[in-house]
Amino acid sequence: MALLRRISNLFRRSSIDREIEAELRAHLEMRIEDNIASGMSPDSARRDALLRFGNPTVTKERVAASDAVLTLQRIGMDVRYALRRLVKSPGFSATATLTLALGIGANTAMFSVIRSVLIRSWPFPHSDRLVLVSQRQANGNSNLFSTKDFLDWKQQGGLLAGMGAHFSWQFNISSPEGPPQRIPGGVISHDFLRVLGTQPMLGRLFSLSEDRSGAGQFVMLSYVLWKNHFSADPNIVGKAIQIEGMPYTVIGVMPVGFNGFDGKELLWTLLQLRPDSGTGSSPNFHWLTGVIRLPDGTSLKQARSELDAAAIRLHRENPSSDVGFGVSLQTLNDAFTSSVRPALLMLMGCVGFVLLIACVNVANLLLARGAARQREMAVRTALGASRSRIVRQLLTESMLLAGAGGAAGIAVALLLLRGMLSLHPPQVPHIEQTSVDSAVLAYAVLVSMIVGILFGLAPAIEASRTDVNESLREQLTSTPRRFGRQHSILIIAETALACMLLIATGLALKSLWSLRDVNFGFVPANILTFRIAAPSQLDAKGLPDFYRQMVEHIRSIPGVESVSAARDLPLSGIDPSTPILTEGKSPAPVQGEIVTRYRAVGDDYFRVLQIPLRRGRAFDRHDTASSPTVAIVSESLAREYWPGESAVGKRLKPNIAGSSWCVVVGVVADVRHWGADVVVEPTAYYPYSQVPESMRSLLEANMAIAVRSRMPQNDLLHSISSAVADVNTQVPLYEVKTMESMVSDSDSLRNFDLLLLGWFSFLALALAVVGVYGVMAYSVSQRTREIGIRIALGARPRDVLRLILRQGARLAIAGSVIGVVGAFLLRKIMASFLYGLSANDPFILCVVPCVMVLVIVLACWLPARRATKIDPTMALRYE
Amino acid sequence: MPRTDLQGTLDLLVLKTLSQTGELHGYGIVLHIQQASDELLRVEEGSLYPALHRMEQSGWISSEWALTETKRKAKYYKLTAAGRKQLERAQESFEQLVKGVRAMLRYA
Numbered sequence: 001m002a003l004l005r006r007i008s009n010l011f012r013r014s015s016i017d018r019e020i021e022a023e024l025r026a027h028l029e030m031r032i033e034d035n036i037a038s039g040m041s042p043d044s045a046r047r048d049a050l051l052r053f054g055n056p057t058v059t060k061e062r063v064a065a066s067d068a069v070l071t072l073q074r075i076g077m078d079v080r081y082a083l084r085r086l087v088k089s090p091g092f093s094a095t096a097t098l099t100l101a102l103g104i105g106a107n108t109a110m111f112s113v114i115r116s117v118l119i120r121s122w123p124f125p126h127s128d129r130l131v132l133v134s135q136r137q138a139n140g141n142s143n144l145f146s147t148k149d150f151l152d153w154k155q156q157g158g159l160l161a162g163m164g165a166h167f168s169w170q171f172n173i174s175s176p177e178g179p180p181q182r183i184p185g186g187v188i189s190h191d192f193l194r195v196l197g198t199q200p201m202l203g204r205l206f207s208l209s210e211d212r213s214g215a216g217q218f219v220m221l222s223y224v225l226w227k228n229h230f231s232a233d234p235n236i237v238g239k240a241i242q243i244e245g246m247p248y249t250v251i252g253v254m255p256v257g258f259n260g261f262d263g264k265e266l267l268w269t270l271l272q273l274r275p276d277s278g279t280g281s282s283p284n285f286h287w288l289t290g291v292i293r294l295p296d297g298t299s300l301k302q303a304r305s306e307l308d309a310a311a312i313r314l315h316r317e318n319p320s321s322d323v324g325f326g327v328s329l330q331t332l333n334d335a336f337t338s339s340v341r342p343a344l345l346m347l348m349g350c351v352g353f354v355l356l357i358a359c360v361n362v363a364n365l366l367l368a369r370g371a372a373r374q375r376e377m378a379v380r381t382a383l384g385a386s387r388s389r390i391v392r393q394l395l396t397e398s399m400l401l402a403g404a405g406g407a408a409g410i411a412v413a414l415l416l417l418r419g420m421l422s423l424h425p426p427q428v429p430h431i432e433q434t435s436v437d438s439a440v441l442a443y444a445v446l447v448s449m450i451v452g453i454l455f456g457l458a459p460a461i462e463a464s465r466t467d468v469n470e471s472l473r474e475q476l477t478s479t480p481r482r483f484g485r486q487h488s489i490l491i492i493a494e495t496a497l498a499c500m501l502l503i504a505t506g507l508a509l510k511s512l513w514s515l516r517d518v519n520f521g522f523v524p525a526n527i528l529t530f531r532i533a534a535p536s537q538l539d540a541k542g543l544p545d546f547y548r549q550m551v552e553h554i555r556s557i558p559g560v561e562s563v564s565a566a567r568d569l570p571l572s573g574i575d576p577s578t579p580i581l582t583e584g585k586s587p588a589p590v591q592g593e594i595v596t597r598y599r600a601v602g603d604d605y606f607r608v609l610q611i612p613l614r615r616g617r618a619f620d621r622h623d624t625a626s627s628p629t630v631a632i633v634s635e636s637l638a639r640e641y642w643p644g645e646s647a648v649g650k651r652l653k654p655n656i657a658g659s660s661w662c663v664v665v666g667v668v669a670d671v672r673h674w675g676a677d678v679v680v681e682p683t684a685y686y687p688y689s690q691v692p693e694s695m696r697s698l699l700e701a702n703m704a705i706a707v708r709s710r711m712p713q714n715d716l717l718h719s720i721s722s723a724v725a726d727v728n729t730q731v732p733l734y735e736v737k738t739m740e741s742m743v744s745d746s747d748s749l750r751n752f753d754l755l756l757l758g759w760f761s762f763l764a765l766a767l768a769v770v771g772v773y774g775v776m777a778y779s780v781s782q783r784t785r786e787i788g789i790r791i792a793l794g795a796r797p798r799d800v801l802r803l804i805l806r807q808g809a810r811l812a813i814a815g816s817v818i819g820v821v822g823a824f825l826l827r828k829i830m831a832s833f834l835y836g837l838s839a840n841d842p843f844i845l846c847v848v849p850c851v852m853v854l855v856i857v858l859a860c861w862l863p864a865r866r867a868t869k870i871d872p873t874m875a876l877r878y879e
Numbered sequence: 880m881p882r883t884d885l886q887g888t889l890d891l892l893v894l895k896t897l898s899q900t901g902e903l904h905g906y907g908i909v910l911h912i913q914q915a916s917d918e919l920l921r922v923e924e925g926s927l928y929p930a931l932h933r934m935e936q937s938g939w940i941s942s943e944w945a946l947t948e949t950k951r952k953a954k955y956y957k958l959t960a961a962g963r964k965q966l967e968r969a970q971e972s973f974e975q976l977v978k979g980v981r982a983m984l985r986y987a
Contacts, residue, residue, distance in 0.1 A: 019954075023905065024928060026953045030906040031924075033949065054925035062929040 020063050024056055058384040075396065082397040092369060093401065096362045099770075100405025100451065102763060103358030105412025106351040108436070108444040112417060114344050115443075116434040118337050123257045125197045126293075131303065132335045133163060133290035135311070136326040145288040148275050153290070156310040159303055164192030165271060165288040168262075170702060172244050172533055172732065173229065182533060182732045183225065185267040186260050193220065193254075193268070195293050202226075203237035203252025206270060210251070213272040219248040223256045225266040243269070244536035261336065287576075287698075304329050343753040346829065350504070350760040353497050355447070357764050359455040360494040361771035366398065366459035367486055368778045377463050390464040391457075398456025399449070406448030410436065413444070423752060462486065487775050488811055495815025496822060498761075498768035499852045503823040504830055505761040506844040508754055515750075520743065521671035521680075522570060522609035526561075526710055527739035528717070529569055532724060532731050533702040540696040544625060544689040546727075547703055551602060553723040559711040564602035565688065569704045570609070570673050571742040572735075575599075576699075579655040580684060582641050596637060597673065597681050598654055600688040600699055606632075606668055608708045609739075616648040616666030623687040630687065631662035637682035638667050652684065658692030675746035706739070713738065769859045776808055776863040787867050788875025797868035804867050808860030809853060816849035889922065889930050890939075891973055894966040897940060897958045904953035905931060931956060939965045 028049050035045035053059070065074070086093040124130060135143045145153065145165065153160050167187045174180045186192075190211035199205070201223065210218045219241065221230070230236055240247035248269065259265050271288075294303055307327040330338075370377075377390055385393075414436060421434060534546050547565040554563045568575050577595045605611075606618045614635060623630055631652060638647035651661045670680040691699055709716050717736065724733055780787070787800055795803075823830070827840060896911045897903060903911065908931075909922050934940050939962035945955045958966070 020928070020932075022952070023954045026904070026951060027906045027924065027928075030904075030947070030949075030951065030953070052924050054923065056925070059925040059928055062926075063932050065929070 017060075017064070020060050024053075024059060024063075028053055028056070055384040058386075061389075078393055078396040079400065081393070082400050085397060086400060089369075092365060093404070095774075096365055096401050097404045097408055099358045099361050099767060100402060100448075101408030101412050102767065103351075103355035104406050104409030104444060104447055104451065105416060106760060106763065107355050107447055108409055108413035108440060109416035109420065110344075110348050110351045111443050112413065112436055112440040113420065113431060113434050114348055115439060117431055118333070118341060118344060122332060123198070123259075127332055129294045129296075130196065130332045131292050131294055131300065132330045132332065133160075133292055133307065134328050134330075135286075136328040144286040145290055146286050147273050147288070149286075150288050150290065151273060151275050152314055153310065156314065158310070159292055159294070159298075159306055160310060162191055162195060163290045163292045164195040165189040165273075165290055166192055166261075167271065167287055167289070168265070169269075170533065170734075171267060171269070172536065174242050174245065174730075180730055180732050182734045183266050184264050185269070186265045187271050188268050189271050189273070192291065195291050197293065198254060198258050200252035201255040202234070203250070206251055211270045211272055213274050215272065217243075217246060217248040218251050218270055219243060220251055220268040221253045222259055222266045223254060224259070226253045243267075246536070261332070300329055300331065340749065343749070346504075347753065347756050347760070349829070350501055350757060350764075353501050354760055354764045354767065355451065357494045357497050357767045357771070359451055360490045360497075361767055361774070362398075362401065363455040363458055364487060364490050364771055364775050366394075366456065367462060367490075368775070370394075370459045370463040371782075373463065387464045391460045394460035394463055395453065395456050398460070399452040402448045402452030402456075405451070406444050409448070410441065410444050413440075420752075420756070423748075423755070458486065487779070491772055491775055491811045492815040492818065494768045494771050495812050495852060495856055496818040498764045499816045499819025499849055500823045500826065501761045501764045502852065503819065503844055503848045505757050506848050507830060507841055508757055510841060510844060512750060512754055515676045515747075518672065518676040520570065520676065521669050522611050522739075524739035524743045527608065527706050527708050528713060528720075528736070529572075529704055529706045529739055529742070530720070530733050530736040531702050531704050532733050534700065535728060535730055536701075540693040541625075543696050543700045547602070547688065547700070547705075549727050550705065550724060551604075553726055554705065554707060554720055557709075557716075557719045557723055559716070559719075560707055560709045562604045562608045563705065563707045564604040564608045565703045565705050566602055566605050567600040567688065567699050567703055568673075569706055569739070569742075570671055571675060571739075571746050573704065575673060577681075581653045581655060583651045583661075596654075597683040598656075599683060599685045600691050601685050602688060605685070605706075608706045609671075611671055612669040614667045614669060615646060616664070618666055618668075619685075619687050623690065625689045627690075629660050629662040629690045630665045632666040632668055632685040633664055634668055634670050634680075634683040634685075636670050636680050637684060638664075640682050654684065654686070656692060656695060658694045662686065662690075677750070704735075765855065769855055772808065772812075772856050773859040773862065776804065776860045777866070779807075780804060780863040780867045783867075784870060784875050787870050788872040791870060792872035792876070800868045800870075801864050804864035805857055805860055808864075809857050812853040812856035815856075816852045819852065820845055820849050887969065888973070889926070890934060891966070891969040892920070892922070893927070893930060893934065894939065894958065894962055894969060897956060898963065898966055902945075902955045902957045904947070904955050906953070908956070934962070937965075938962075 031049040031052065032042075032045045035048055036042060040048065050056075061074075122130075133145075135145065135149065150163075150165055154163055165188065169185055169187045171183045171185050172180045173183050188206075190206040190208055193200075193205050200220065203220075206218060206220065209215060221236070226232060226236065230241070233239075236250050237252060238250065240249050242248075260268075292303075294300070304327060307329070311326050380390060381387075417434060417436065421432065532550065534543055538546055551563050551565050554560060567573065576598045578598045580596050601619070603619045603621055603623070606613060616632070619630070619632065633641075633647055633652070641647070641652070642650055647664050647667050650664045652664060653659060653661045668685070671683070672678060672680060673683070688700060688703070707716065707720065711719075721733055724731060787795075787803075790800065790803075823845070824840075892912050893908055896908050896915070899915075900907070900911060905927055906924075909924055909927060912920055912922050931940070931942075935942055935956070938959060940956045941959050942954050942956045944952055947953050
């Protein structure tokens with residue numbers, strides 16, 4: 001009932017007010033009457049009554065405050081009052097709002113990116129329980145599963161019993177009209193979808209009996225493919241569709257939004273693994289991603305120890321196999337975001353700094369305003385306002401400012417996001433799904449509130465500390481207030497924050513600059529690349545012929561300088577690796593064994609990419625399936641296995657079933673296959689025509705082709721597609737890219753980070769400069785009289801200038817020193833973000849603070865100039 | 880643990896006054912407390928009203944406007960059933976407090 005009463009009070013506000021007033025008045029009057037009755041004069045009777053009662057206005061407020069709803073209305077009044085005050089000083093309000101909007105906007109934008117990239121939920125139920133499993137080898141590398149290992153591991157039972165396997169693949173789907181299409185999808189074990197936990201929209205999941213070789217061909221469709229390609233046929237389950245020219249029975253259709261881990265897969269077929277034969281059955285061919293679902297109550301740590309035990313058991317049973325020595329487990333989120341997480345968190349930290357600087361600026365403005373409003377506060381205190389009352393009033397003002405800043409900040413965030421998404425780097429997963437949703441808005445509101453309290457509290461407390469007597473006695477502008485300690489602290493703080501950000505940016509810029517000089521090992525200019533898929537009817541023998549024919553047709557195009565097929569081109573592909581055996585080296589796997597990249601390439605590969613040949617010869621057309629097997633090794637491999645001697649003429653053998661000893665015929669320069677900031681790995685190249693037959697269908701089903709030509713891209717592409725059609729009209733040509741765009745894509749993530757970091761640092765610097773300028777200008781205006789006297793007493797403009805600048809410089813130097821120390825303390829975090837560069841760069845650590853001090857002193861220049869222009873006669877009459 | 884704050888004591892005094900006198904206005908409560916305590920307790924008059932309103936919000940007392948003997952309009956408060964229960968509780972906890980303080984003073 002009490003609640004009802006309180007709510008009904010809301011509508012009787014004025015009557016309640018009147019009632020309280022009447023009650024208190026009645027009390028006073030009764031006391032006065034009694035006093036008169038006991039013989040006092042009317043005047044002293046009234047005086048005594050008031051003394052006994054205390055301040056009636058304050059009492060009334062306190063009575064009203066005992067009602068929660070009335071308190072709310074008081075807040076409403078505070079808000080109205082604060083609004084009036086803010087509207088009266090539009091310059092101040094606009095500056096504060098804009099400053100906060102920049103800070104809050106940058107934060108909100110960054111938060112929404114982080115939310116969609118790092119803490120986004122996957123379209124699978126309880127996705128936090130999904131764990132990717134791979135083998136951890138003796139040398140610490142983790143490795144995908146080979147067919148044999150996967151089957152062996154699954155037999156260990158426990159958590160492994162339900163392990164699903166996945167391999168990305170591209171499928172040719174023929175349609176009645178038009179050329180065949182290339183559809184990304186996955187080849188999976190029957191329980192993979194069950195592990196993910198998503199039920200199909202139509203039909204059912206795969207069953208165990210379908211996942212056996214010889215059981216037939218089955219396919220699961222995605223919603224998108226079902227809708228676009230099969231016109232959402234509701235009776236599709238059970239029908240056969242044509243994939244790679246073969247009939248596959250549709251088992252089911254997955255619901256909207258389910259597109260595998262990468263969000264791009266459109267259909268799934270079964271692996272139908274066999275340990276003895278079939279695709280990828282070689283025990284050294286690691287190609288399957290394992291995924292398990294942790295049961296409730298099992299931690300990642302428990303799972304790891306259980307699986308480690310299984311790995312050791314397996315190794316004991318079969319020590320000769322390269323079964324891993326342990327497991328490496330990664331949650332789904334970690335696996336897909338670990339590469340971008342440090343950079344995104346670092347950027348989040350940066351915008352946090354920017355927001356802090358914005359807060360400091362607004363706090364500075366409020367402090368300056370507070371000083372000017374001292375008298376108002378004194379009058380309020382004298383009239384009975386308590387300290388908490390004044391703090392509340394001022395906090396209301398700062399919350400209003402924060403609210404306005406937050407609202408404008410959301411607009412800033414939308415703009416920033418649009419900019420960020422327009423240059424979004426392809427390597428950041430799911431960044432395209434970033435949007436401002438309710439969670440992001442809630443974040444913006446929360447940040448605004450925290451910020452409002454953060455920058456409002458200190459000035460509010462400072463203002464409420466007013467000494468009534470002092471302030472009321474003072475003439476409005478008579479005493480030049482000392483340059484407040486708070487101002488100094490705030491200036492130092494923002495200089496320090498900005499300095500730290502600039503140091504971070506400087507270090508990042510420098511590390512990027514050093515990467516500019518990194519030699520990729522090939523020349524990306526004038527190369528067009530694409531992939532073609534061999535027709536599925538081709539057997540292992542036919543594959544090399546198919547590609548040789550393709551390459552010859554393309555080579556005959558006028559204007560084409562050179563052309564080559566390859567399993568993987570730099571910056572793309574699956575880039576398989578395998579241990580190699582070399583003559584004179586023990587064949588047993590040893591601790592820390594070097595795993596080498598296995599690259600199947602065509603004759604002219606090194607010519608097209610212009611990879612320098614250091615020794616020996618390149619492949620030529622005499623290296624065929626029937627000629628002696630050969631290999632070319634990279635310099636780093638030659639150095640590793642045959643230090644101090646020539647590798648040419650030595651023999652090596654990749655540890656893949658069916659491969660034979662290959663004679664090393666040449667040594668080529670190292671290539672940075674995965675980009676400038678990735679370490680060079682020892683690499684061996686083999687002619688694709690000499691790849692063991694058992695591996696061919698897997699390695700050569702869709703090879704890349706690189707064409708070096710100075711022709712305009714469109715003309716070239718046109719000639720190429722007609723050349724391809726000459727050989728076979730049924731093969732799709734896809735992933736057309738220039739080598740240069742692949743290189744710039746590989747840098748794009750780093751450039752994206754750096755661009756944002758640069759912008760945020762610039763923002764921080766600009767805010768700091770504006771803040772310092774504002775404070776110094778205010779300080780000069782407060783010291784007008786003092787400076788006037790100095791000038792009257794003979795100070796020259798130069799002296800005045802020096803006076804002001806020295807003050808600014810002292811604070812700037814203090815701030816920069818703290819900034820350098822702070823940056824030094826945070827160097828661990830920064831080092832994780834820097835590409836192979838130490839955070840202890842003395843050059844940056846010296847230059848940045850110097851620049852900082854210079855900029856801050858420049859910001860003081862204008863106010864200082866104004867101080868020199870002070871007319872002493874005017875200044876002394878200033879009161 | 881009994882409530883030991885002064886606000887609780889003021890509540891107790893007000894409730895007790897109303898239970899003894901039936902209906903009374905704020906000024907009367909001040910006078911009654913003063914007289915009944917042989918002038919030992921003096922309520923700060925202003926602070927009485929926030930307490931009265933709070934207790935009314937809690938449903939311990941109810942109020943209505945009526946005329947005093949001198950024909951002046953004043954707000955009269957009286958105890959409700961909930962207020963009576965609250966008085967018992969408050970009395971008990973106050974006695975506990977006094978006992979506790981006494982014991983402390985004796986042995987300290």
